[in-house]
Amino acid sequence: MRRRLLACILMLAVLGIGPAAAAFTEPMAVIKAPIDEVIELLNDPQYKEAGTEQAQRNAIWQIVRPMFDFEEISRRAVARNWNRFTDAEKKAFVDVFAQFLGNTYIDKIQGEYHNEKIVYLGQEILQEVYAEVKTQIVRETVEIPVNYRMRKYEEGQWRVYDIIVEGVSLVKNYRTQFASILKKKRPSQLIDQLNEKLTEQNQRLVGSGQD
Amino acid sequence: MAEKWIPAGRPPRWCVMLRALTMLIVLLTGSVAFAGSLGEEASEPPAGDEPAMAEASDPFDPFDQGGEDVFEDEDEASQAVADPMEGFNRAMFTVNDKLYFWVLKPAASGYRFVVPTPVRSSVKNFFFNLLGPVRFVNCLFQGKWRAAEGEFCRFTVNTTVGMLGFFDPAKDNPKMNPHEEDFGQTLGYYAIGNGCYIVWPLFGPSTLRDTVGGVGDWALNPFSFMKLVNVDAGALTSDTTNVAMYCVRTVNDVSFRIGDYEALKNAALDPYEAFRNAYIQNRNSKIAQ
Numbered sequence: 001m002r003r004r005l006l007a008c009i010l011m012l013a014v015l016g017i018g019p020a021a022a023a024f025t026e027p028m029a030v031i032k033a034p035i036d037e038v039i040e041l042l043n044d045p046q047y048k049e050a051g052t053e054q055a056q057r058n059a060i061w062q063i064v065r066p067m068f069d070f071e072e073i074s075r076r077a078v079a080r081n082w083n084r085f086t087d088a089e090k091k092a093f094v095d096v097f098a099q100f101l102g103n104t105y106i107d108k109i110q111g112e113y114h115n116e117k118i119v120y121l122g123q124e125i126l127q128e129v130y131a132e133v134k135t136q137i138v139r140e141t142v143e144i145p146v147n148y149r150m151r152k153y154e155e156g157q158w159r160v161y162d163i164i165v166e167g168v169s170l171v172k173n174y175r176t177q178f179a180s181i182l183k184k185k186r187p188s189q190l191i192d193q194l195n196e197k198l199t200e201q202n203q204r205l206v207g208s209g210q211d
Numbered sequence: 212m213a214e215k216w217i218p219a220g221r222p223p224r225w226c227v228m229l230r231a232l233t234m235l236i237v238l239l240t241g242s243v244a245f246a247g248s249l250g251e252e253a254s255e256p257p258a259g260d261e262p263a264m265a266e267a268s269d270p271f272d273p274f275d276q277g278g279e280d281v282f283e284d285e286d287e288a289s290q291a292v293a294d295p296m297e298g299f300n301r302a303m304f305t306v307n308d309k310l311y312f313w314v315l316k317p318a319a320s321g322y323r324f325v326v327p328t329p330v331r332s333s334v335k336n337f338f339f340n341l342l343g344p345v346r347f348v349n350c351l352f353q354g355k356w357r358a359a360e361g362e363f364c365r366f367t368v369n370t371t372v373g374m375l376g377f378f379d380p381a382k383d384n385p386k387m388n389p390h391e392e393d394f395g396q397t398l399g400y401y402a403i404g405n406g407c408y409i410v411w412p413l414f415g416p417s418t419l420r421d422t423v424g425g426v427g428d429w430a431l432n433p434f435s436f437m438k439l440v441n442v443d444a445g446a447l448t449s450d451t452t453n454v455a456m457y458c459v460r461t462v463n464d465v466s467f468r469i470g471d472y473e474a475l476k477n478a479a480l481d482p483y484e485a486f487r488n489a490y491i492q493n494r495n496s497k498i499a500q
Contacts, residue, residue: 076272104474104477105474108470108474124274126273126274130272140331141335141336149274167493167496168488168489168493169492173492176488177480178480180481180484181481197480
């Protein structure tokens, strides 16, 4: 009897909280909506014509950018060296790193999208503000596990702070690279180096767009 | 995910015996013991994952077991690998890079263009099935009974119904699709460290531990096993067949992944370091599964 009462209370609690919780978007939905949009863009015949690559890239960037918390990504990737950055350097770094990551990965999906399917396997929430959304990219018969780690912000918005592809954390991969660069160089030099990479990348993208 | 907790159970005597056996093998291959002492502390994470109570603003990641703070050294320690041969390794990295762009990529692209996807999938399935016994044995070595059972069932089903493994009728049964185990992972499971990082020409990134593991797996693969125990299966056990099969498998596998190497390389500031770290992270995550 007592158990049933408890169940009723629980039900009420769930029902009562339900609508309120729905106002905040579930982590998986935060991933799925933009990815669906991007796939739609990649299949859009409007962008199949020559000379539309740049426009498509910009459109994808507009959709994808809000998904990520680039400040958090930068802070985690630079880790303990972050304290050595001045405020201006922090800002410059976040800017260039975000563009660099955006370019690299949009270039990859734009150049090589072959009807890969995304399977959403599930999500795990820890301490209410951390979530991991597990997905799989299915390409022909190859399955590539991709997990998105997210944090919830005060406004109730979930944003990605790390991507784990086949067990490899993007943030940690950059962390080792940045750490060894910052062992010998100043933060401003790392920013310069990223800027150089970015320019190089842009030139290559423009070059490939022309032929 | 649930897999992770299976080895925690301590089933009876013969599990212990198997472990003892594995340890014996490990001890016999003296180099591994050396690897263990050379390598950093065992990267095996603590069993419980109680996230450290960090400030919300700290870059700490509760999904990493042990929940360490990035401002401490622990995190880097688990991913760090000794690299005393960095000069040689970097040279080999360049050699492999050239081999990829000059030989492997053109071969795989051409192959992909000529051979239709269903055929490539079947070839992939065939080789995957052929190596089923290797994975099965490594599941046993690690006491992962349920995974071993899955491997065994898949091998049986795919070899028969799946016509020698060219088809994969077991695909949609999650029980028959456990995590893939290899001997390097088995050694890692028993807390053997990486030793040092080695980039082999042709074979790519590895570590001392995983190289020993690779040799073990090679010995377990059906054809080399037949050869080792002196079964003469004619052409099947010849060196030419072995090499040819390795080449076909590699080209076929790469044909599904053209562009992935380039992407990771372009995304890196120091590709050598990026691949080294990615290799270690990937292996750590597989050992943890």
